[in-house]
Amino acid sequence: MNVKNLLLKSAMLTFFLLTAIYSRAQDRIFTYTYQSGVLNKGQREIEIWNTYRTGKSDFFTGFDHRTEFEIGLGNNLQTSFYLNLSTQTSAVDNGGIKSLETEHDISFSNEWKYKLLDAVADPVGLALYGELGIGTKENEFEGKVILDKKINKFTLAANAVYELETEAELENNKAKWESEHKAELNVGLAYALSPKFQITTEHAFRNVFAEGELEHSALYSGVGMSYVRDNFWVNFSLMPQVKGFKGSEGKSLNLVEYEKMQYRLLVSFAF
Numbered sequence: 001m002n003v004k005n006l007l008l009k010s011a012m013l014t015f016f017l018l019t020a021i022y023s024r025a026q027d028r029i030f031t032y033t034y035q036s037g038v039l040n041k042g043q044r045e046i047e048i049w050n051t052y053r054t055g056k057s058d059f060f061t062g063f064d065h066r067t068e069f070e071i072g073l074g075n076n077l078q079t080s081f082y083l084n085l086s087t088q089t090s091a092v093d094n095g096g097i098k099s100l101e102t103e104h105d106i107s108f109s110n111e112w113k114y115k116l117l118d119a120v121a122d123p124v125g126l127a128l129y130g131e132l133g134i135g136t137k138e139n140e141f142e143g144k145v146i147l148d149k150k151i152n153k154f155t156l157a158a159n160a161v162y163e164l165e166t167e168a169e170l171e172n173n174k175a176k177w178e179s180e181h182k183a184e185l186n187v188g189l190a191y192a193l194s195p196k197f198q199i200t201t202e203h204a205f206r207n208v209f210a211e212g213e214l215e216h217s218a219l220y221s222g223v224g225m226s227y228v229r230d231n232f233w234v235n236f237s238l239m240p241q242v243k244g245f246k247g248s249e250g251k252s253l254n255l256v257e258y259e260k261m262q263y264r265l266l267v268s269f270a271f
Contacts, residue, residue: 029226031237031264032202033157033188035148036125038115039072046070047080047268053088055260057249059100062088062259066109076116082109084133107135119148119155140165153192160185181209190226200224202237207246208257216257217246231270238263 028035039045049066063086070080084107092101111131119125129144141164148157161184166177184207190200201223208216224237239262244254253260 028266029155029190029198029235030157030188030200030202031224031235031266032204032239033186034113034127034129034144034146034159035155035157036115036117036119036127036146038076038078038113038127039070041072041074043072043270044070045268045270047266050265052263053259053261056090056255058091058098060088060090060259062086068111077112077114079113080109080111082111082133084109084135105135105138107133107138109133113146119150124149138165138167155188155190155192155198157188158186179210183207183209196228198226200226200235200237202239204239206258214246216254217244218248218254218258219243219245220258220262222262233268235266236264 028037045068047066047068047070049064049068051062051064053062053064054060065085067083068080069082070078072078084105086105086107087102089100089102091098109131111129113127113129115125115127117124117126125146125148127146129142129146131140131142133140133142143162145160146157147159148155161182163182163184165180165182167180168175169178170176185205186202187204188200188202190198192198202221204220206216206218206220207214219242220239221242222237222239224235226235227233241253241255241258241260244252244258246254247256248254249256
């Protein structure tokens, strides 16, 4: 074996080893838009989500935290378990006197994700996603169709999302479950500046339906970044609302259902 062939094979081996490390440590580079990749059998990750939401018609701040344990089951299937904590403080009007009121919520979620096509080996990556959440006063089911494609330094991903949400409300001193339907389209584009660092842009078109009618609709567009090192990765994005289409009360933004700005930070450790 000559030196040229040895160097070539060594370079190829190094490349595949690095690819294996990065693919093991990071299965997503966006914060809102999912990709089709799944963990290999036995691979595990702990993901920590933090989302800060602010800006409505009156004072409002919200903080959502999720701790996720993710495990690969093999055969292109993975599952995850979440503990979700949420708190929000908003202004309320009590007989013309405004005050701040804080609400807390805790819930548990279970996610399943199945990859049908690979984003590199196939013309397009394709995965199906389902998540069931059970909370103290709210339950939800969420389904996603995930498409993505990796071309050289670019990664493009798109998700069609449907969510059914049921919430307990008091009516005539009796608890009643109210249903709400949500439909979203998320699109993300990333460019790799290096094997470790990527810049991202994401766009989310969000809609809320109640009793068969569209009640709220808005578009979010923002920028972010993704960094991976060994078995650790971190993703960050800021997502301002750029346009409210329904429920905006004559304003350019919908600040009744949605917030003016969202910040999201994801941190993950693979083991």
